[in-house]
Amino acid sequence: MTEKKTATPNEISRSADKMALSEPPHTAPSGGEWHQSGEDGAQPLTTNQGLKIADNQNSLKAHPRGPTLLEDFILREKIFHFDHERIPERIVHARGTGAHGVFELTDSLEPFTTAKILTEVGESIPVFARFSTVTGGAGSVDTPRDVRGFAVKFYTKQGNWDLVGNNIPVFFIQDAIKFPDLIHAVKMEPDRAFPQAATAHDTFWDYISVTPESMHMVMWIMSDRTLPRSLAMMEGFGIHSFRLLNSEGKSTFVKFHWRPKFGLQSTIWDETMKITGADPDFHRRDFFEAIEAGQFPEWDLAVQLFTQEEADALPFDHLDPTKLIPEELIPLRVIGRMTLNRWPDNFFAETEQIAFCPSNILPGMDFSNDPLLQGRLFSYLDTQLSRLGSPNFHQLPINAPKCPFANQQRDGHMQMAPQAGRVAYEPNTLAPDAPREDPAQEFVSAKIEESGVKGRIRPESFADHYSQARLFFLSQTAYEQAHIASALVFELSKVAQTSVREAMVGHLRHIDENLAVRVAHGLALTPLPPAPPASVPIKDLPLSPALQLIGKAKDTLLGRVIGILIDNGSDAATVAKLKQAALDAGARVKLIAPRIGAVKLSDGSVIAADGQLAGTPSVLFDAVALVLSAESAKLLCKESVAVDFVRDAYSHLKGIAINKESELLLEKADATSTLGITSANNVEQFLKFAKTRQWERESSHRTLA
Numbered sequence: 001m002t003e004k005k006t007a008t009p010n011e012i013s014r015s016a017d018k019m020a021l022s023e024p025p026h027t028a029p030s031g032g033e034w035h036q037s038g039e040d041g042a043q044p045l046t047t048n049q050g051l052k053i054a055d056n057q058n059s060l061k062a063h064p065r066g067p068t069l070l071e072d073f074i075l076r077e078k079i080f081h082f083d084h085e086r087i088p089e090r091i092v093h094a095r096g097t098g099a100h101g102v103f104e105l106t107d108s109l110e111p112f113t114t115a116k117i118l119t120e121v122g123e124s125i126p127v128f129a130r131f132s133t134v135t136g137g138a139g140s141v142d143t144p145r146d147v148r149g150f151a152v153k154f155y156t157k158q159g160n161w162d163l164v165g166n167n168i169p170v171f172f173i174q175d176a177i178k179f180p181d182l183i184h185a186v187k188m189e190p191d192r193a194f195p196q197a198a199t200a201h202d203t204f205w206d207y208i209s210v211t212p213e214s215m216h217m218v219m220w221i222m223s224d225r226t227l228p229r230s231l232a233m234m235e236g237f238g239i240h241s242f243r244l245l246n247s248e249g250k251s252t253f254v255k256f257h258w259r260p261k262f263g264l265q266s267t268i269w270d271e272t273m274k275i276t277g278a279d280p281d282f283h284r285r286d287f288f289e290a291i292e293a294g295q296f297p298e299w300d301l302a303v304q305l306f307t308q309e310e311a312d313a314l315p316f317d318h319l320d321p322t323k324l325i326p327e328e329l330i331p332l333r334v335i336g337r338m339t340l341n342r343w344p345d346n347f348f349a350e351t352e353q354i355a356f357c358p359s360n361i362l363p364g365m366d367f368s369n370d371p372l373l374q375g376r377l378f379s380y381l382d383t384q385l386s387r388l389g390s391p392n393f394h395q396l397p398i399n400a401p402k403c404p405f406a407n408q409q410r411d412g413h414m415q416m417a418p419q420a421g422r423v424a425y426e427p428n429t430l431a432p433d434a435p436r437e438d439p440a441q442e443f444v445s446a447k448i449e450e451s452g453v454k455g456r457i458r459p460e461s462f463a464d465h466y467s468q469a470r471l472f473f474l475s476q477t478a479y480e481q482a483h484i485a486s487a488l489v490f491e492l493s494k495v496a497q498t499s500v501r502e503a504m505v506g507h508l509r510h511i512d513e514n515l516a517v518r519v520a521h522g523l524a525l526t527p528l529p530p531a532p533p534a535s536v537p538i539k540d541l542p543l544s545p546a547l548q549l550i551g552k553a554k555d556t557l558l559g560r561v562i563g564i565l566i567d568n569g570s571d572a573a574t575v576a577k578l579k580q581a582a583l584d585a586g587a588r589v590k591l592i593a594p595r596i597g598a599v600k601l602s603d604g605s606v607i608a609a610d611g612q613l614a615g616t617p618s619v620l621f622d623a624v625a626l627v628l629s630a631e632s633a634k635l636l637c638k639e640s641v642a643v644d645f646v647r648d649a650y651s652h653l654k655g656i657a658i659n660k661e662s663e664l665l666l667e668k669a670d671a672t673s674t675l676g677i678t679s680a681n682n683v684e685q686f687l688k689f690a691k692t693r694q695w696e697r698e699s700s701h702r703t704l705a
Contacts (some may be wrong), residue, residue, distance in 0.1 A: 020117030024616065031118060047077055052685060055456040057339050059177045059371055065450020066372035067367075068176070075177050079375060082180035083383035093149040095197070097231070097284035098351040099291060101340035103127050103301070109335060112252045112305060113244035115364035118335065119155045125153045126402060128676060129340055130354055131231045131283075133184050134166075136197025141276045142283035143267070144197040145226045145487070151356045152338065155402040162360040164255055164380070168225055169237035169324045172214040174462050175649045176375020181207065184249040200494035209503035211467040211689075212532070215511060216322050219472045222487040224266035224480060224549050229622070231287050232297035232559050233618040235266045240373040241318050243366040243446050249644030251446040253306050253368065255325060257332055261298035261646035263554025265622075268488065268693075270702070271652040274619045282620070288343055292561060293588055296341045297559070302332040312341055315539060316468065317461035321372040323468055350398045355384045366446045390414035406435040465534040466510040472540040473512050477550045485515055489522030491499060502529035509536055518705040554694050558586040562690060563621035565592050565645060565662075566609070567636070569629030572601035573657060574680050577627050581683045587690070592616050592645075602629070614641045618648045623655035623690030625660035627680055634666045643668050650677075651701045654691025657682070666700065673697055 045053045053074060058070035068075065076089065085091055103117070103125045110119040119127055133147035135139065148167040153160055164609060172182050185207035188194055195201050199221065208214045220226070228234045236258030244252045269273065275282050304325055306318075315321045344350035357380040358373065367373060382391045390413040393399055410424045423431035473484060492501045501523055508516035509531035520528050543553055551585070562582045566575055579589045593599045593609035600606050610616075618624050628636065628647065636642035647669035649656055658666055659680040676694030678685040698704075 003514050007060060014701075017101055043347050044143075045073060048081070057175065057178065057376060058456040058458050058515075059175050060454060060456055061371065062450045062454050063367075064455075064457045065317075065369055065461070066450050066452060066454075067369045067456065068371055072573070075375065075379065076350070078177060078180055079379045079556040080382060082183070083379055084386040086365075088387050088389065091383070092134050093130075093132040093151075093155040094138040095136045095142070096130050096149065096351065097287055098128060098130035098354065099287065099297075100342040100344065100350075100487075101127050101296070101338055102128065103152075103336055103338045103356035105336040107335040108335065109244065109305075112246055112254075114163075114247050115156075115362040116158055117154055117161060117362065118244070118364070122587050126355060127338060127340075128153045128155075128350070128362065128398065129338070130351060130356070130627070131234070131287075133197060135183075135199065139195040141280040143272050143276050143280075145196060145199065145221065145269075145272070146236055147221060147226060148228060148231070150234065150617065152236075152258075153354065153356060153360075153399075156362060157403050158362045158555035159403060160360050160399075160401050160406070161362050161365070162239055162358060164356045164357045164358045164376075165236055165238045165256070167228065167234040167236055168217070169235075169239060169255075169257075170220065170468075171239060171321045172208075173211070173372065174213050174218045174320055174322055174458065175371040176373075176379065179372075179375065179379070179603045180210075182211075200491040202495050202497055202500060205492060205495050206497065206500050209500050209507070212464070212507060214323050214534075215465050215507055216469040216472060219469050219484060219511065222484045222491070223472075223591075224483055227266045227269065227272050229263065229265040229267050230290075230559055231283050232290060234260045236257060236299065239321055240370045241311075242361075242370040243368060245364050245366055245444060249444065249447060251308075251366070251448070252527060253302040253311055255318075257302040257304070257618070258338070259302055259332075259334070260298040261300070263556055264549050265553050266549060269483070269490070271619050271648070274617065274648065276618050276620055278615075286561070288447050289588065291341065291343050295559060295586065295588065296339050298337060298339045300334045301336040302334045303336060304330045304332060304425075306330050315541065317459065319368055319370045319459075321370055321460045322465070326471070327532055327546040328542065328544055331477065332507055353388065353393075353396050354398045355380075355388060355393050355396075357381050357384070357594070363443050365523045366444075392416060420421070435601070446697035454491035464539070466507075466534060467539040467541055469511045470538065471544060471546055473515060473545045475545060475547040477548055479698065480548065480550055481515070482704040485518040485522070488515075488519045489705045492523055493520070501525065503532070505529045506531045512537055522705045550693075550695065555688060555691060556586065557582065557691055560587045560690060561590045561620070562587050562623050562625065563592050563616070563618060564589065564609075564627060565613070565642075566601070566607075566623045567628055569630035569632055570599070570601050570627045571629075571659065572603040572605055574627050575607075577599065577683055578627070578686070580678060581647060581687060582690075587622070587687075590616070590621070594632075594639070594642070604684055611641075613645065617641070618645045618654070619652065621649070621654070623657075624649045625680055625686065626665060627659050628662045628665075630661040633662045635672065636675065637664050637668045650697075653693040653695060653697050653701075655686055655691075655694065673700060 059068045059075045061068055073457045105121050108119050108121050128154045133146040135146055150167050151164045153162050168658045183580050186204045189203050235300040238256035244254050309320050359377045392414050408424050408426050421431055423434050495501050497579045505516050505520045506529045558563045582589050590610040592611045592613055596609055596612040598606045599609055646665050659682040673696045676689045
C-alpha cells in the first residue's frame with residue numbers, strides 16, 4: 001500500500017500561487033466574457049475600462065504631422081496613470097541638484113519674437129537650474145551611465161519660462177504615448193527591484209531591440225556624453241523644435257542649446273565606477289564647491305533659427321525628436337549667458353519642490369507639432385499634482401513668478417493666497433478691479449493651417465531610424481568610437497537573453513558594420529546576427545565634427561580640480577608654486593596627505609590637508625601632483641592606497657607632476673609611459689596636461705572593443 005504524502009504548507013502555498021497565476025487577473029462582470037488570449041497566446045491590450053487598443057504606438061493627431069488631439073483618451077489615461085505611479089518622488093529625474101543664477105541677453109532676437117527675455121539686451125533675469133539623472137531614485141548615485149536632465153526656470157517680467165531638456169539633443173522615442181513603456185523598461189525590474197539607475201539589464205535592451213527609432217539615442221547614451229566629469233561640463237538642449245512669433249505674427253522655428261564655459265569633459269568608465277564608490281555625491285559636491293569658491297558655472301544660450309521652407313529642405317523631419325539638426329546645416333547663434341552663482345538655502349524647499357512644465361512659455365513663443373512635445377505639454381502639469389499634492393504648487397516660492405499674476409482660480413488644497421471679494425468668475429460687472437483679459441498683451445498662438453485626416457498614423461518622414469545614428473557614430477573620434485563599442489559590450493553582456501543581444505547587434509549593422517563586428521566579437525556572437533529590415537534606405541549624411549566630445553575640448557582649467565599629494569617633509573616651495581599656478585589658471589586645488597590635519601613642510605611651516613589619502617583617491621581629480629620627501633615616498637610604496645592613487649591617475653589618462661623623490665611610487669604603480677607625466681618643477685607643462693586626458697596612453701591600459 002502506497003503511503004499518502006501530506007502536502008507541506010510551503011507546497012500548498014506554491015500550488016495556490018500557481019493556480020492564482022493561471023486565473024484571469026480580474027473577475028469578469030456579470031454576463032461578461034474574458035477574451036484571455038489572441039492567436040499567439042497574448043492577452044489583448046486594453047484601456048483600464050477594457051477597451052481593446054489597436055494602436056499603442058501612436059497618439060491621435062489631426063493629421064500625420066499635425067498636433068496631438070485632446071480627445072486622445074488612450075494617451076491621456078496612459079500618461080495620467082504613469083504620472084501618478086510614485087508619490088512624492090519624481091518618477092524620472094528624481095536624483096538632482098540645482099542652483100540659482102542669472103541670465104543676460106547679449107543678442108536681440110526682436111525680428112523673430114516679442115518675448116522680452118529674447119529682445120531686451122542687458123536685462124538680468126533670475127533663474128533656477130536643476131540637473132539630474134533620469135533613471136535612478138532620489139537615493140541613487142550621481143555618476144551612473146545615464147542621460148542628464150537640464151532644466152532652467154526663467155523668472156521673467158512676462159511670467160515664468162521653463163526650458164526643460166537634457167544634455168543630449170535627441171530622445172529615445174518619437175511619440176509621447178511610448179514614454180511610460182520606455183521608463184518601465186529602463187527602471188528597476190518590478191519582480192526584483194534591481195538594477196538601480198542602470199540600463200545594463202534585460203528589460204531595457206529588450207524594449208530597445210524592438211524599438212528601432214531608439215537607435216540614434218542608443219549611440220548617445222553609449223557615448224562619453226552620459227559620463228560627464230561635472231554638471232558644469234555638459235551641454236544642454238531643448239530637444240524639440242519650438243516656434244518664435246514676431247510682432248507681425250510671423251513664425252520661425254527655433255531649437256535651444258546650452259554651451260558650457262568650462263568646456264566638455266567626461267570620465268572614463270572604470271574611473272566612473274570608482275568615483276561612485278569614493279563619493280556617491282560627486283557631481284553635487286563638485287557643483288557646490290565650485291560655487292562656494294566663486295568659480296561660477298556658466299553657459300552660453302544659443303539658438304538654431306530656421307523657416308518652414310528651410311525645414312522642408314532638410315533630409316529628415318525636424319519634428320521627429322529622435323533627430324537633430326547638425327550645426328553644419330544650421331549654425332548656432334549665441335544670444336545670451338547663464339551664470340549660476342548661489343546655492344539653495346534649503347534643498348527640499350527649492351531643488352526638490354521646483355516644478356518645471358514645458359507648457360510654461362511667454363508671449364512670442366509657441367509649440368511645434370513634435371508628438372513627444374505635445375504629450376509633455378499634458379504630462380508635466382498633471383504630474384505636479386501627484387508630486388506636490390496641490391493644484392496650488394505654483395504658489396510655492398521657488399515656483400511663483402516674480403512678476404504680478406492674477407486670475408479667478410480659487411481654493412484647492414494648500415491655498416496660500418486667500419483672495420478677497422465675492423467675485424470668482426470672468427467676465428463680471430460686480431468687481432471693476434478684478435483681473436480681466438488684456439488683448440493688447442495677449443499670448444497669441446501661431447496661425448498655422450492644419451488639414452488632413454485625423455488618426456493614429458506615424459508620418460512617413462519619421463521612418464528613417466538609422467541614418468542619424470550612423471551620422472553620430474561616424475562623426476566621433478576613434479577614441480570615442482571605441483568607448484561606444486566597449487559600452488555596448490558591457491551593457492549587452494549583462495543581458496541574459498541571447499536573442500536580445502543578437503537583435504541589438506543586428507541593428508548595429510545598419511549603423512556601422514565594423515561597430516557590429518566589434519560588439520559581436522566582445523559578446524562571442526558567431527556568426528554575425530542578421531540585420532532587421534530597414535523601413536527606408538539608410539542615408540550617408542555629411543559628418544558633423546560638432547557632435548564630438550573629445551574633439552571639442554576647451555583649452556581651459558576652469559572647473560577642474562587638482563590634487564597634490566603631500567606629507568611631512570614635502571618641499572614647501574614646490575607645493576606653493578604648484579598650488580598658486582593652478583589657482584591662477586582657474587582650477588581648484590586640494591592637498592591630500594596620509595593623515596588628515598596638519599602637515600609639516602620642509603621649511604618648518606605647517607599646512608592643513610584637505611583630504612585623507614585613503615578617503616580621497618585620485619579619481620576625484622582631473623590631474624595630480626606628487627610632492628613627497630624621499631622617506632615618505634619609500635613608506636607610501638608599502639601603502640596600497642598610495643600606489644592606487646598613482647596607478648589610477650595613470651590608467652585614467654590624467655596629467656601627473658612628480659618630484660624626483662616620488663618617482664619610487666611611479667615605478668611601483670607600473671607607470672611605464674612618459675606621456676602626460678612631467679616634473680613637479682615644470683608647472684606650465686603640468687597645467688597643459690591637466691586640461692585634458694592623455695588619450696594616446698589609453699591603448700596600453702585597457703582592451704577596448
